[in-house]
Amino acid sequence: MSAGASGVGGAISAHGLGGAKDLPIPSELAIAGAVAALVVSFTVLAVAWREPRYDAATSGRPAPAWLDRLVSSRALAVTARVLGMAFFLYVAAAAVFGQDSLINPFLGTFYVLLWVGIVPASLLLGPVFKAVSPARTISMAFAKVSGVPEGQGLYAYPARLGYWPAAAGLFAFVWLELVYPYSTDVGPVRLWCAAYLGIMFIGSALWGTTFLERADPFEVYSSLVAKLSIWGRRDGVLVLRSPLANLDTVVPRPGLVAVVGVLFGSTAFDSFRESTPWLQLVQSLSGSRVWPDTLALIAFSAGVALVLTIATMATGVTSDTPRRALPDLFAHSVVPIIVGYIVAHYLTYFVEYGQQTLIQLSDPFSRGDNYLGTADLQVDYWLSSHPTFLAVTKVLAVALGHVVGVVAAHDRAIKLLPPRHQLTGQLPLLAAMVCFTVGGLYLLFAA
Template sequence: MISAHGMGGGSDLPISASSAVVGGSAALTISFAVLLLAWRTPCLEGAGRQVRALPPLPPLTRLVDATATRASLRLLGLFVLAFSVWAALAGQDDVSSNPVFGIFYVLLWVGLVPASLFLGPVIKAVSPARSIAFALSTALRLDPRVGRWRLPAWVGLWPAALGLFAFVWTELVSPDGTALATVTTWLFGYLVVTVAGGVAFGATWFERADPFEVYSNLLAHLSPWRRNANGAIELVAPLRNLAGMPVRPGLLAVTSVLLGSTAFDSFSGSTAWLQFTQSTSANVTVVETFLLVGVCVLVGAAFWLATVLPSRTARVPAREMPGRLAHSMVPIIVGYMVAHYLTLLVESGQQTLIQASDPLGTGLNLFGTANHEVNIWLSLHPTFLATVKVIAIVTGHVLGVIAAHDRAIGLLPSRDHSTAQLPLLLVMVAYTFTGLYLLFGL
């Protein structure tokens, strides 16, 4: 269930896979050319704002901020945690029957993508680690918002990047990734680190170190919801919301892990790689670990070079440019996640909900879903699925180019608007080409 991502092959496209690759790269290049001619001042941020947020929504703000709403969401998070612990300790070590695997790899990891895009920072609202840390801080007479110490600013999002890498390594490389002991140990370690950090450093720790919360917050900046300076919820254009993402150390590392791990997942499922792993005498786990690290580093290094080297005339130090432009990778990440994990979320997500009614495999029907069957409509319509995947990747890259261009023209002198952005365009075209190439197994 976990490894079957429902990848539509190149033969499933209404056009040839090579045409999709070339067409996607061309669409990105044409979009950039149009932006250079028609988009000459920042429209998403700064003094040139042209996309206005709608008036705040006081009723929605009151509903979201209500004590009953917040308490209900916290209880939901704690219930899911308690349910998962119960299933992990008393259930069978079997992917086909125990819902813990689906909760961990599907609903939490993949499900937070649409949830954060449509609802905002959902992990922050339901996080059981936050709830436990709040209770411990209160018992220790500490302010849960501040903690005992202040987290240094230079730490940035680096702890979250490491946590995300630990997750994707467990999912994609670990030979025991579908063993109940592995998942249980990972979750226990995650809770210990996040709760202890929350008590020590307060809410700042969760915002910068919790891998799931950081990922959710990243995606929430592409949602249509945000809070204004007064804390009121307002409806806003997603790209303008994205432009308001705080720039912190480690942001590029986070996006590189997210994008690189998805590319690695595609490559590691290719026929050529499977043949290599079955024929080599080397330790496959070690080889794949180095490959995963290498892909993530390559993604980040290419972006860093494309943004720092041509930026000597920028209005900020060149070393800051990669972080300033890293937000443009978020739409690309979303495009890859949709393309790569759509079937997994829809079909394995259903399977997880079915398993949840009988977590111990003893014939229970706790939620009335035990007798349901998985709807595999997506798998039965490969042409539709393949088309959606191509559209998702190309759309994500086009939105990424728009976000990067809007930020770049505010940081670069007008004479360098085109030349300084060309390296980044080439990198994004390479991302598009490689993503479609891996996705359809050319």
């Protein structure tokens, strides 16, 4: 069980995973089917997809004018910020004045509604965290009061930093959730959030809102996942794009490989950390899991980044595209894989413990209150009671994520690689994705 997301009274398994009992279909069949889907997809693409189809400058069609006006309106932006800030203050009150126990809704909001909920929200609505972020709202308010032009800081954000600060912030979060032994105590989580907000405030004061776009772990995460939504912008105009066309608009920057490495690697590690061989090894080494788990989390995150780097650089390129630039150029193809594993890994956890959190939010101070009218609701465990449906959904999510990743990588490859390397140059990346598929599904079934 994830230390940071225990169900109330232990009733809800961490991340909705109960090991093989949740997945009643044979693991060998699931893995073989997913790998076959991956290879067949690549073969079909090699034959039928010989010209690049996505171009950020032309892809998508303009949304209806009324919808563009609504989405771009200041009224909607202010409403989103007010609601986001009100919810933040409500949960902050629970964090400060509520009980230090698992029934404090601050924990469920942080680990479930924010961390897991950011994925479906961004898939449906676009970069939603950017619109409601309390860090961005407070930074904008300070800038307005101080007379600083909106979005500007004292200095220009260094381009070489790219997404590296966000990668560090994401690693700090997953370490807190998966490794830190007191991650279900309100005090340490509250301190983590205070440090996060402090860093965001100082960074945005120095480098403006560009810092938040590149360094805020939750905003970067949400914005990456939002590239798989149908919503996009072209020259300031709201456009509707296919998720693959939208994904192609991800801007490659330093640190992007590290971001996807942490997101993918930490999810795989969360399954691995509860496997019997790892538990036996940790118990034989020492009484504490902190250092072994920390090293394993680093190894998983760095391992994903290293495999992606090697696979993308192991190809022939033109003089216009140096090898060292390829990992960041192809990193966008890992985003659908991450989303697929998030769905597979957190589905039951999000649905069931998410309901529990909504119930707890009505009673933020554990006094029997019912502020939101949800305190009397009951958690629906329909997903847990239908293991076959759950298993098929998880396997399909993983397989679909990899297939979409292969399509994204293929379109980018025929755009960048010389004709003689457009197919053979993709083989190392295909091999890497097969490894990701086999390893991810194995951990999903073996956890």
